[in-house]
Structures are given as structure tokens and as C-alpha cells.
Amino acid sequence: MPWRLEYDSAAAKELAKLDRGVQKKIKAYLAQVCGLADPTARGHGLTGPWAGFHRYRVGQLRIIVSIEHGVLTILVIKIDRRDSAYE
Numbered sequence: 001m002p003w004r005l006e007y008d009s010a011a012a013k014e015l016a017k018l019d020r021g022v023q024k025k026i027k028a029y030l031a032q033v034c035g036l037a038d039p040t041a042r043g044h045g046l047t048g049p050w051a052g053f054h055r056y057r058v059g060q061l062r063i064i065v066s067i068e069h070g071v072l073t074i075l076v077i078k079i080d081r082r083d084s085a086y087e
Contacts, residue, residue: 011076013014
């Protein structure tokens with residue numbers, strides 16, 4: 001069963017600000033992740049203040065997500081450059 005993808009309102013605004021080509025790359029990558037049986041197979045789990053979240057890398061951008069196993073949902077929390085994604 002595929003995972004459902006949702007965007008936090010702030011993440012949706014961040015995505016809308018990006019170049020259309022970059023938006024397509026991010027959406028295509030997240031569509032691939034949603035098709036996996038286990039979305040944690042890609043990317044990395046985060047530690048410290050971001051413990052419990054997962055991150056994916058698309059070029060120089062980081063996509064921070066919350067993976068909700070009970071409802072098969074991937075919630076995109078933040079999309080930002082590497083140098084400011086974890087602030």
C-alpha cells in the first residue's frame with residue numbers, strides 16, 4: 001500500500017518559492033519514496049532537537065519529514081538549503 005504525502009503549510013510555501021525544475025525534482029523524489037514499502041529505507045533519521053524526524057536530500061536541499069507509520073503518511077515539515085535546514 002503506497003504512503004500518502006502531505007505538506008505542512010510552511011513547507012508548501014517553501015516549495016512554491018523554488019524554481020519549477022527543482023520543484024519537479026522534489027516531487028518526483030517524494031513520489032518514489034511514497035511508493036516504497038518502508039520510506040525510512042532512504043534518507044537518514046535525525047538526532048538531537050530533530051530526533052524522531054527523517055531527512056531526504058535532493059541536490060543541495062534537505063527535506064525534513066515526519067513519517068507516521070500508523071496512518072501511512074509522510075508529512076513534509078521543512079524544505080531548505082543544508083546550511084539553514086536545521087535551525
